[in-house]
Amino acid sequence: MFFLxxxxxxxxxxxxxxxxxxxxxPEASSREPRTRARRVAPAGPSAAARGPLAVLAHExxxxxxxxxRNPRARFVTFLFPVLLLVIFNSAFGGGHTxxxxxxxxxxxxxxxxxxxxxxxMGSYGMLVQSITVLRExxxxxxxxxxxxxxxxxxxxxxxxxVVTVGITVAILLAVAKVGYGIGFAPGAIxxxxxxxxxxxxxxxxxxxxxxxxxxxxxxxxxxxxxxxLPLWFLSGVFIPMSNLSAGLRAVxxxxxxxxxxxxxxxASVSSSFGGALDGTDLLVLAAWALGAAALAAWRFSWxxxxxxx
Amino acid sequence: xxxxNLDAAVAQRHAxxxxxxxxxxxxxxxxxxxxxxxxxxxAVRGIDLEIHRGEIFAFLGPNGAGKxxxxxxxxxxxxxxxxxVEVLGHNPWRAPGSWRERIGIxxxxxxxxxxxxVRECLELYAGYYREPRDVDETLELVDLAAQDxxxxxxxxxxxxxxxxxxxxxxxxxELLFLDEPxxxxxxxxxxxxxxxxxxxxxxxxxxxxxxxxxxxxERLADRIAVIAAGQIVAQGTPQTLGGRxxxxxxxTFTPPVGASASDLPAAxxxxxxxxxxxxxxxxxxxxxxxxxxxxxxxxEWGLELDDIEVARPTLEDVYLQLTRESHDQHxx
Numbered sequence: 295m296f297f298l299x300x301x302x303x304x305x306x307x308x309x310x311x312x313x314x315x316x317x318x319x320p321e322a323s324s325r326e327p328r329t330r331a332r333r334v335a336p337a338g339p340s341a342a343a344r345g346p347l348a349v350l351a352h353e354x355x356x357x358x359x360x361x362x363r364n365p366r367a368r369f370v371t372f373l374f375p376v377l378l379l380v381i382f383n384s385a386f387g388g389g390h391t392x393x394x395x396x397x398x399x400x401x402x403x404x405x406x407x408x409x410x411x412x413x414x415m416g417s418y419g420m421l422v423q424s425i426t427v428l429r430e431x432x433x434x435x436x437x438x439x440x441x442x443x444x445x446x447x448x449x450x451x452x453x454x455x456v457v458t459v460g461i462t463v464a465i466l467l468a469v470a471k472v473g474y475g476i477g478f479a480p481g482a483i484x485x486x487x488x489x490x491x492x493x494x495x496x497x498x499x500x501x502x503x504x505x506x507x508x509x510x511x512x513x514x515x516x517x518x519x520x521x522x523l524p525l526w527f528l529s530g531v532f533i534p535m536s537n538l539s540a541g542l543r544a545v546x547x548x549x550x551x552x553x554x555x556x557x558x559x560x561a562s563v564s565s566s567f568g569g570a571l572d573g574t575d576l577l578v579l580a581a582w583a584l585g586a587a588a589l590a591a592w593r594f595s596w597x598x599x600x601x602x603x
Numbered sequence: 604x605x606x607x608n609l610d611a612a613v614a615q616r617h618a619x620x621x622x623x624x625x626x627x628x629x630x631x632x633x634x635x636x637x638x639x640x641x642x643x644x645x646a647v648r649g650i651d652l653e654i655h656r657g658e659i660f661a662f663l664g665p666n667g668a669g670k671x672x673x674x675x676x677x678x679x680x681x682x683x684x685x686x687x688v689e690v691l692g693h694n695p696w697r698a699p700g701s702w703r704e705r706i707g708i709x710x711x712x713x714x715x716x717x718x719x720x721v722r723e724c725l726e727l728y729a730g731y732y733r734e735p736r737d738v739d740e741t742l743e744l745v746d747l748a749a750q751d752x753x754x755x756x757x758x759x760x761x762x763x764x765x766x767x768x769x770x771x772x773x774x775x776x777e778l779l780f781l782d783e784p785x786x787x788x789x790x791x792x793x794x795x796x797x798x799x800x801x802x803x804x805x806x807x808x809x810x811x812x813x814x815x816x817x818x819x820x821e822r823l824a825d826r827i828a829v830i831a832a833g834q835i836v837a838q839g840t841p842q843t844l845g846g847r848x849x850x851x852x853x854x855t856f857t858p859p860v861g862a863s864a865s866d867l868p869a870a871x872x873x874x875x876x877x878x879x880x881x882x883x884x885x886x887x888x889x890x891x892x893x894x895x896x897x898x899x900x901x902x903e904w905g906l907e908l909d910d911i912e913v914a915r916p917t918l919e920d921v922y923l924q925l926t927r928e929s930h931d932q933h934x935x
Contacts, residue, residue, distance in 0.1 A: 432713030
């Protein structure tokens with residue numbers, strides 16, 4: 295898988311290269327007799343000189359590189375969800391449950407369930423860890439000391455999780471289809487993309503918020519586990535919601551994980567885009583995203599919390 | 604270690620900086636009446652400082668003296684409680700993004716960018732600036748060209764610090780903040796870092812350096828300020844800090860066998876203090892005259908002064924005295 299991604303990145307880079315001489319030439323002809331212009335890298339104007347979108351693409355590229363090279367992240371983000379899907383399907387795949395009035399096999403139930411898990415782990419779980427580590431080791435402070443707008447640094451991290459989660463969801467869809475013959479309608483896949491991006495961003499915002507409440511990198515992992523684990527059981531990830539008592543269902547309902555899972559489950563049984571989305575779920579996810587983002591913006595710190603006076 | 608690279612860089616840089624240098628004594632940093640309060644504690648209690656273009660300024664002080672707070676205010680990471688702070692013509696707290704194009708920061712504790720190679724780190728940071736320096740040239744400047752393909756996290760401590768300097772230089776800043784750049788270094792890595800820092804002066808950069816090491820300040824700085832308990836307790840050049848130039852020079856020697864302090868020439872004898880180890884200490888403000896008298900006396904008697912030592916109070920002595928005084932004042 296990683297070789298595939300690396301290959302794609304290489305392809306993309308190769309496509310970029312022929313454009314570069316064309317970019318540098320007008321720059322060269324308009325060069326003023328300043329010594330500074332001479333120092334511009336041979337690759338052309340810097341990302342910052344090409345505008346905010348170029349800086350965002352630049353940041354995303356390096357954040358992705360960092361993320362894909364982290365062996366623990368690779369395991370947790372890509373391999374672990376696939377492993378879980380295989381284990382759950384071989385152990386309990388034969389059973390049945392009901393989703394939106396339709397009887398389906400548990401094998402079909404686990405695909406959106408594990409997809410939800412991969413979204414939460416890939417965005418919330420990864421960000422709480424990586425942001426806490428980057429902050430406490432001074433990397434965030436050093437990046438913040440440069441002219442790059444802080445919003446771009448945040449967006450780079452958030453979009454990195456969108457890309458990695460997107461890859462994981464695609465792998466899960468492929469494994470479901472090839473391994474278990476569980477297919478999704480094209481409309482449903484489009485709906486999964488919508489729900490997935492919104493849920494990933496919502497979980498990313500909660501991740502930024504939670505990392506701002508954690509004082510040391512050692513505390514990040516336990517906090518992530520303690521907050522995620524109960525929700526797997528209360529949100530229709532491992533166990534269908536219909537198996538839970540009304541009280542437990544209400545608890546699960548308060549958190550974004552259940553709403554991501556619910557919409558993804560709908561997508562597993564419907565053939566149309568509209569039928570695979572639930573307005574309430576999308577609203578709740580958006581509300582969590584906005585609320586967490588606002589609180590995170592207020593609490594977020596670029597400086598290590600151990601900073602001396 | 605990097606003189607060759609530096610020479611080339613300096614030559615290129617010359618045309619660009621000579622203009623800037625004509626600006627003369629215009630301050631790059633000016634601080635007036637700076638206070639910073641955290642809740643009930645006042646970390647900085649009224650600081651005035653001025654740092655000029657092209658100088659290396661060393662900011663000394665014990666831990667918790669307000670050093671890091673002051674630097675973080677200058678870097679725009681913290682807001683001053685009161686007082687005026689101007690860095691490159693802007694209040695750092697409200698400075699526009701373009702202001703950061705002109706400063707570079709080497710943080711006291713920062714780790715490498717995880718997962719990236721040395722070159723990728725520099726490329727990442729180069730993308731943040733509108734007119735970055737060339738990556739290869741910067742790698743050579745800090746002598747990391749041979750390591751460009753290594754993961755930054757695999758570098759040795761000294762190499763990591765040089766990478767930090769390179770990251771601070773990649774935007775081609777006018778002003779550099781170096782926060783304890785050599786803390787935790789072995790002596791040879793420290794020497795190498797000093798070469799890099801004094802090289803910055805030749806590039807025409809203004810450097811604001813904080814350090815614990817007196818030797819470092821003495822070696823590198825044009826001017827030094829000492830902060831203790833949130834206040835500047837002394838300011839000056841390494842030679843004049845704390846009235847060091849007026850302090851008596853200490854001449855120590857062992858009197859020849861059979862001679863005692865009272866046998867010394869009269870002008871010296873009254874100032875000579877016998878030490879517990881049998882040597883004699885002479886506090887002197889007229890070193891040449893005293894040494895002349897002493898050697899004349901020794902020659903006359905046909906004696907040798909084997910272990911004579913002439914020493915000025917070290918900067919460390921001055922510093923310890925200054926910070927101790929302030930600590931005691933604060934206690935009482």
